[in-house]
Amino acid sequence: MAAYGLGAEAKCVAVRCGEFRNVDPGSLQFAFDSLRKDDISTQHCLLELEIVPTVATCKAGHEYNPEALKYYACTTCGAGIQRLLQGEELDVVQVVIEIDD
Amino acid sequence: MPASLIEHMLGNIIAENADLALHNHQHFNESGCFAVNLMSAPGAGKTSLLEKTLSILSKESSCAVIEGDMIGEHDAERLRKHGVEVFQINIGTTCHLDAQMVASLLHKKNMSNIDFLFIENVGNLVYPARFPLGEHKRVVLLSVSDGDDKPVKYPDIFKNADVVLLTKCDLLPYVDFDLSLAIDRVHKLNAGATCIAVSAKNGRGIEDWLQWLREEEIKVLASIHKEFY
Amino acid sequence: MHEHADEHIIERLLTDNEQLASHNREHFDALGCFVINLMSAPGAGKTSLIAQTAPALKETLDLTVIEGDMVGDLDVQRLKEAQIKAFQISTGRSCHLDAAMVARLLHSKEMPTSDLVFIENVGNLVCPAEFPLGEHRRVVLLSVTEGDDKPLKYPVIFRNCDVVILTKCDLMPYVEFDKERLKRAIRGLNPEAKLFEISAKTGFGMDEWLDWIRTQCSVFQADRKKHRSEAFMNL
Numbered sequence: 152m153a154a155y156g157l158g159a160e161a162k163c164v165a166v167r168c169g170e171f172r173n174v175d176p177g178s179l180q181f182a183f184d185s186l187r188k189d190d191i192s193t194q195h196c197l198l199e200l201e202i203v204p205t206v207a208t209c210k211a212g213h214e215y216n217p218e219a220l221k222y223y224a225c226t227t228c229g230a231g232i233q234r235l236l237q238g239e240e241l242d243v244v245q246v247v248i249e250i251d252d
Numbered sequence: 253m254p255a256s257l258i259e260h261m262l263g264n265i266i267a268e269n270a271d272l273a274l275h276n277h278q279h280f281n282e283s284g285c286f287a288v289n290l291m292s293a294p295g296a297g298k299t300s301l302l303e304k305t306l307s308i309l310s311k312e313s314s315c316a317v318i319e320g321d322m323i324g325e326h327d328a329e330r331l332r333k334h335g336v337e338v339f340q341i342n343i344g345t346t347c348h349l350d351a352q353m354v355a356s357l358l359h360k361k362n363m364s365n366i367d368f369l370f371i372e373n374v375g376n377l378v379y380p381a382r383f384p385l386g387e388h389k390r391v392v393l394l395s396v397s398d399g400d401d402k403p404v405k406y407p408d409i410f411k412n413a414d415v416v417l418l419t420k421c422d423l424l425p426y427v428d429f430d431l432s433l434a435i436d437r438v439h440k441l442n443a444g445a446t447c448i449a450v451s452a453k454n455g456r457g458i459e460d461w462l463q464w465l466r467e468e469e470i471k472v473l474a475s476i477h478k479e480f481y
Numbered sequence: 482m483h484e485h486a487d488e489h490i491i492e493r494l495l496t497d498n499e500q501l502a503s504h505n506r507e508h509f510d511a512l513g514c515f516v517i518n519l520m521s522a523p524g525a526g527k528t529s530l531i532a533q534t535a536p537a538l539k540e541t542l543d544l545t546v547i548e549g550d551m552v553g554d555l556d557v558q559r560l561k562e563a564q565i566k567a568f569q570i571s572t573g574r575s576c577h578l579d580a581a582m583v584a585r586l587l588h589s590k591e592m593p594t595s596d597l598v599f600i601e602n603v604g605n606l607v608c609p610a611e612f613p614l615g616e617h618r619r620v621v622l623l624s625v626t627e628g629d630d631k632p633l634k635y636p637v638i639f640r641n642c643d644v645v646i647l648t649k650c651d652l653m654p655y656v657e658f659d660k661e662r663l664k665r666a667i668r669g670l671n672p673e674a675k676l677f678e679i680s681a682k683t684g685f686g687m688d689e690w691l692d693w694i695r696t697q698c699s700v701f702q703a704d705r706k707k708h709r710s711e712a713f714m715n716l
């Protein structure tokens with residue numbers, strides 16, 4: 152924020168958070184809300200959280216949403232996860248800053 | 253990011269959590285609900301102990317559970333069959349409950365008809381110590397199969413415990429666990445902590461644990477009564 | 482005026498640790514150290530396993546242990562008493578080791594070169610999963626006393642490992658542990674993971690574990706020789 156000069160304000164941070172990460176969206180929101188109060192340039196900043204559901208493929212190439220209650224097995228053939236196509240993200244995808252003209 | 257900045261940021265988050273925990277605590281006081289936070293490493297036996305506790309306590313008093321360490325309904329059903337309400341508030345993979353999660357639940361659920369509220373925290377010996385939830389009492393479980401060195405390695409959680417339950421005592425003949433050494437180690441950190449050896453399997457120590465709960469509930473309600481009147 | 486910082490300056494969080502982990506890995510490769518990151522809940526038996534593993538490998542493999550603990554040095558003392566080379570990293574308030582801590586030790590030159598390095602992580606089934614250290618293999622220990630539902634509750638760490646070791650198998654007769662349920666969970670989450678069933682106390686299952694280590698180390702050394710001679714040929 153210092154690079155943008157006095158008066159610059161962070162308005163929004165968009166974060167993409169996969170379900171298959173050890174990150175709880177509620178806790179992330181709570182931590183963000185606590186931290187943004189630390190500085191005048193971030194105190195009104197919003198967090199936009201996009202939760203990405205977990206999608207896996209099995210060895211046979213079936214795509215499915217792995218679930219704990221189904222032992223993460225493929226819903227078509229019962230095989231295990233070969234690869235996670237999505238659900239492991241933890242990315243800042245957009246930052247919006249307002250600069251004093 | 254420098255470690256000092258991370259510490260500062262964590263300090264802010266912990267302070268916010270502490271404020272919210274106080275709010276939850278007042279909520280529990282106003283409802284006359286005795287709240288207990290159960291913490292331990294994964295697999296120390298919180299759910300089994302809860303089941304054993306509720307099988308007796310639910311016959312005397314109304315009980316409820318806030319569940320932070322369960323997947324699916326199977327374990328929740330084990331508890332519900334004793335006539336208690338089970339609220340599952342964390343179905344993710346985080347490493348501790350926080351006061352915000354409990355606060356959200358309290359805004360939706362009235363606890364005034366609950367005498368004993370058990371909060372089963374996530375299995376973790378580190379962060380639950382830093383994130384109070386508004387509970388009246390903090391209970392730490394240490395399984396005898398996990399080693400008597402845990403109070404030395406994870407002092408914070410034991411320092412803040414009101415009671416330490418040494419669980420799975422039926423395994424004592426088969427493991428290298430020095431019960432008096434473990435208790436000694438707890439008392440070196442926290443002279444006031446009550447230590448009780450228990451086994452949900454054979455019932456050892458369960459009545460002592462229940463008695464502790466009953467006595468603490470009376471004390472807490474008496475002090476709430478004093479405060480208000 | 483609003484300025485939008487878009488995809489090209491987006492940050493994948495925790496990349497700092499990943500980059501440092503890659504750096505550590507290069508360092509370990511150059512030194513010829515095969516590194517295994519041991520993770521588990523507190524009390525699953527990491528230190529006991531190391532204490533039983535080290536003497537059995539003594540004749541063929543030189544071993545060093547990097548010991549991560551938040552407080553104290555009980556485990557390092559225990560290993561040193563068993564004549565095992567061990568170095569303590571105190572993680573302080575952090576509930577897991579990270580690549581920077583391991584890098585500092587590597588750069589301090591305190592650590593000798595070894596054929597095999599065990600990194601005993603802080604007891605925690607959550608955070609260590611998110612912080613690679615530069616290891617070649619990730620091993621997760623689960624004690625029979627902890628319950629067979631742990632992979633379902635802690636999927637990230639069990640998904641991102643090469644080996645699962647079921648420890649304290651001597652206690653199996655005295656606990657309720659559904660081995661089939663555990664195997665089913667691991668098959669679903671991580672079908673490529675190897676599963677060992679061990680008791681450090683009785684020695685049950687230790688041979689298979691030791692054979693696996695010896696094989697991993699010799700494949701590592703053979704690959705290393707191959708790459709060096711290829712690099713030499715390309716000069």
